[in-house]
Amino acid sequence: MNNIVNELVMPTHVQCALDGRWEEALLINKQSLLPPKEEFDAWLGGKTNFALEVFFCMPHRRVMFVGVRWMNRLPEELYEAVSSVVQLMEHRQASGKATYPTHFFEESLSVRLLTDAPSYLEIGVNNFWQSVGSCVIWNAGEPPADTQGAISRVSALAPQLLKPQPSNVILNVAYKNPISHWAGVEISQETNGAFSFDEELLNDYLGALNDEPF
Structure with a gap:
């Protein structure tokens, strides 16, 4: 596991971006909920470079996040993945149970991250x-x-x-x-x-x- 994110933390929000334009990210949190699929598809606008980040609360209020990028996925696949991540985030927030970031992605997307040497x-x-x-x-x-x-x-x-x-x-x-x-x-x-x-x-x-x- 990556040593710099090897601690129990609480997810705070999710954001999604197209073509690496995080300046125009779609924010999902308690105030800005995941939009319906039709609105999500309209936001995608046919773009195929899609990324998602989950932010976690660290001591001293510092920012920490883990992100993934998918290329050329179908809109319904992307919406299902985002929905799964958001549902787990909301469950963790409601229960007050912290998680390791890597475990969060394994549980929500069935993918193991941060195990190889960095690129x-x-x-x-x-x-x-x-x-x-x-x-x-x-x-x-x-x-x-x-x-x-x-x-x-x-x-x-x-x-x-x-x-x-x-x-x-x-x-x-x-x-x-x-x-x-x-x-x-x-x-x-x-x-x-x-x-x-x-x-x-x-x-x-x-x-x-x-x-x-x-």
């Missing part, structure tokens, strides 16, 4: 991946990621990420198997509504990832 590590801004931009700080086959090397890459390729942001700065741990999926954890601190990159949090998470026995 790459990326830093970006929650729900602003395209508009703010992101930076891959490590790829499979490279030496283990280290904090100073990561900061050097970001400084050279996406220096805007080191400035205050409108949303949480995220370390995204991406996987290719068994399907495209990822785990995201916050590496920022909030001050007056702005989120600033936190080097210590990045260092802690990279250390945890490098300790995994792949």
